[in-house]
Amino acid sequence: MKAVFIIENVRKSIGGVQMKYDFLERLGIKKVNSGACFGEWIEKPEGNILQSINPATEEVIAEVRMAGSQDYEQVIEAAERAAVILRRMPAPKRGDIVRDLCNEFRRHKDDLGRLITMEVGKIYEEGKGEVQEIIDFSDVAIGHARMMGGRVTPSERPGHFTFESYDPLGLAEEITAFNFPQAVWGWNTLNATVCGDPVIWKPSLQAPLSAIAVQHICNRVMKKYSIEGVFNLLIGEDMIIGDRLVKDSRIPLVSFTGSTAVGLRVGSLVTARGGECILELGGNNALIILADANIDLAIKGLAFGFTGTAKQRCTSTSRAYPEEDIAGIVTDRVVDWCKSLTIGDPLHPQTQMGPLISEKARANVLRSVQKAKEQGGEVVYEGKPLDRKGFFLEPTVIYTKKHLSIMEKETFGPILYIQPIHDLEEGIALNNKVDQGLSSSLFTNNLLSAFHFLSAEGSDCGIRNVNCGTSGAEIGGAFGGNKHTGWGREAGGDAWKKYCRHSQCTINWSGELPLSQGIDFFKNKK
Numbered sequence: 001m002k003a004v005f006i007i008e009n010v011r012k013s014i015g016g017v018q019m020k021y022d023f024l025e026r027l028g029i030k031k032v033n034s035g036a037c038f039g040e041w042i043e044k045p046e047g048n049i050l051q052s053i054n055p056a057t058e059e060v061i062a063e064v065r066m067a068g069s070q071d072y073e074q075v076i077e078a079a080e081r082a083a084v085i086l087r088r089m090p091a092p093k094r095g096d097i098v099r100d101l102c103n104e105f106r107r108h109k110d111d112l113g114r115l116i117t118m119e120v121g122k123i124y125e126e127g128k129g130e131v132q133e134i135i136d137f138s139d140v141a142i143g144h145a146r147m148m149g150g151r152v153t154p155s156e157r158p159g160h161f162t163f164e165s166y167d168p169l170g171l172a173e174e175i176t177a178f179n180f181p182q183a184v185w186g187w188n189t190l191n192a193t194v195c196g197d198p199v200i201w202k203p204s205l206q207a208p209l210s211a212i213a214v215q216h217i218c219n220r221v222m223k224k225y226s227i228e229g230v231f232n233l234l235i236g237e238d239m240i241i242g243d244r245l246v247k248d249s250r251i252p253l254v255s256f257t258g259s260t261a262v263g264l265r266v267g268s269l270v271t272a273r274g275g276e277c278i279l280e281l282g283g284n285n286a287l288i289i290l291a292d293a294n295i296d297l298a299i300k301g302l303a304f305g306f307t308g309t310a311k312q313r314c315t316s317t318s319r320a321y322p323e324e325d326i327a328g329i330v331t332d333r334v335v336d337w338c339k340s341l342t343i344g345d346p347l348h349p350q351t352q353m354g355p356l357i358s359e360k361a362r363a364n365v366l367r368s369v370q371k372a373k374e375q376g377g378e379v380v381y382e383g384k385p386l387d388r389k390g391f392f393l394e395p396t397v398i399y400t401k402k403h404l405s406i407m408e409k410e411t412f413g414p415i416l417y418i419q420p421i422h423d424l425e426e427g428i429a430l431n432n433k434v435d436q437g438l439s440s441s442l443f444t445n446n447l448l449s450a451f452h453f454l455s456a457e458g459s460d461c462g463i464r465n466v467n468c469g470t471s472g473a474e475i476g477g478a479f480g481g482n483k484h485t486g487w488g489r490e491a492g493g494d495a496w497k498k499y500c501r502h503s504q505c506t507i508n509w510s511g512e513l514p515l516s517q518g519i520d521f522f523k524n525k526k
């Protein structure tokens with residue numbers, strides 16, 4: 001394992017307050033920030049102070065004054081007023097708002113990427129990639145704004161015209177995870193905006209500054225339109241602001257991205273009040289390697305899958321299933337990768353893996369390693385915490401000839417299980433054995449095996465790849481998982497439809513009242 005430990009330290013004074021990085025100023029971040037906004041920042045929200053911690057240095061980057069009950073009401077009322085305005089605005093005009101946002105994201109891509117890196121610890125290359133995801137998805141959403149019509153269906157009744165209509169739903173609420181502190185907002189919000197729904201965003205308390213920087217961009221864009229309440233922010237405690245948002249029947253749609261445990265609870269509360277849900281929950285993704293595969297490609301897929309983003313992606317690779325004949329080579333090459341991995345300052349261009357989000361996250365990974373050992377797993381590369389500030393942890397590789405129950409759980413940090421398989425059938429069975437169903441990969445050069453894996457009898461996941469890894473996805477395709485991953489789709493494909501009220505409409509110009517299915521209700525009264 002190579003280490004890089006350069007952490008930048010550029011001090012600057014803003015209004016007499018010491019700020020460590022001048023790019024924060026360009027993003028509108030102050031030493032103490034408001035966590036409540038409806039286009040205008042609420043100057044002194046009622047909630048407690050939240051600190052944003054840099055996981056690479058354990059230093060406080062800046063503070064946020066969180067939202068309280070009165071701030072909550074002010075924000076929801078502004079969003080309700082904005083809903084009336086957006087509903088009247090033609091969809092292509094709503095697309096113009098997204099285009100303006102997109103231009104701002106292009107302009108601030110590097111600074112936003114840097115902030116993401118500093119706040120959640122992913123390497124700068126991936127931080128910028130996250131902002132690029134918003135830029136790319138803007139293109140998709142702007143396209144929808146001109147194409148989101150319903151179908152015209154042939155009517156069975158003479159003189160009738162029938163069509164489907166997609167209209168704004170009302171308010172959309174987004175509760176987002178720490179590991180994609182801006183992109184998940186982007187998927188949901190850009191769809192919601194073109195569909196005509198104001199958004200109320202409750203970001204992760206582990207990444208509040210990333211959300212505040214995005215909100216500043218939204219505010220600037222919406223000044224041009226003179227509309228408040230389209231993009232709203234509520235940073236607040238989970239059991240105060242989060243719980244209230246989930247139970248608020250003024251909000252018809254809740255899009256939740258986070259762990260399965262929290263998401264399933266949120267889902268049941270929302271459906272109990274008649275609301276709609278999009279749930280994007282935890283993954284536990286497997287990569288199968290057949291003996292005929294290009295091993296170099298498979299190792300690259302695994303390497304990014306379990307050490308990229310410090311294995312803190314919902315699509316990260318947790319389980320590798322190589323065929324028996326190649327299991328030894330695969331294990332050796334994975335261990336070689338761990339030894340060559342560059343861990344350190346996530347802003348440094350050579351770094352491949354930054355820190356985990358918190359001490360709690362690091363302890364959780366170490367606990368999983370311990371459990372795997374107790375269950376009979378053989379540790380072939382044991383990751384240790386780095387002896388320095390920051391929540392750094394080397395990756396761990398565990399080899400096992402049999403399935404371990406710990407492999408059924410998502411561990412959000414760098415641990416990979418390798419289990420040899422007899423054949424593709426066994427690989428598919430093990431891939432499908434867990435409750436989660438997000439991403440899956442097969443490496444093979446055999447066309448029949450590839451189609452088998454992609455068939456209804458193959459992988460049961462929402463994402464099924466051949467010869468590319470589990471981690472990451474293109475923004476145009478329907479992204480999301482099945483089973484306990486929540487069945488949600490927040491981007492690509494037909495995801496936009498979830499943000500709409502869907503109606504079937506009929507106009508009768510026949511001068512008669514024929515009933516559908518040919519029912520002759522009036523036969524005795526003609």
Ligand code: NAD
Pocket residue numbers: 175176177178179180202203204205238239242243246257258259260262263266280281282283313314315410412438480481485
């Ligand atoms: P988390 O479940 O701890 O938190 C997610 C969000 O829920 C945060 O904003 C948190 O503040 C909020 N929250 C927590 N308790 C709440 C409550 N009672 N009411 C309302 N809101 C509440 O998840 P995390 O640690 O931030 O993120 C990691 C998890 O997210 C992993 O399981 C990962 O797989 C998953 N994830 C899934 C996807 C996907 O697309 N499927 C994408 C990113 C992350």
